[in-house]
Amino acid sequence: MPMSLTNTQIDKLKREYATLMMDSMDYKSMEQFVFDTIYDNLEMAKEDELKEDIKDLCGDDVLIDLLNNL
DSSP states (O other): OOOOOOHHHHHHHHHHHHHHHTTTTOHHHHHHHHHHHHHHHHHHHOHHHHHOOOOOOOOOHHHHHHHOOO
């Protein structure tokens, strides 16, 4: 089955495979995957970047609440 794919075909294969993987997940697995992905994306964020992201997405009040819960 060796076959060279075009970039468009590779992209379509990735999308189809991602859909297949997603369809096979139960709710808990998907929830854990989403959490892990978000956390991994935040792992390299510096403190000021993280605070700014939280303020931009959720507002000052949420940032204050999160900081008070530390």
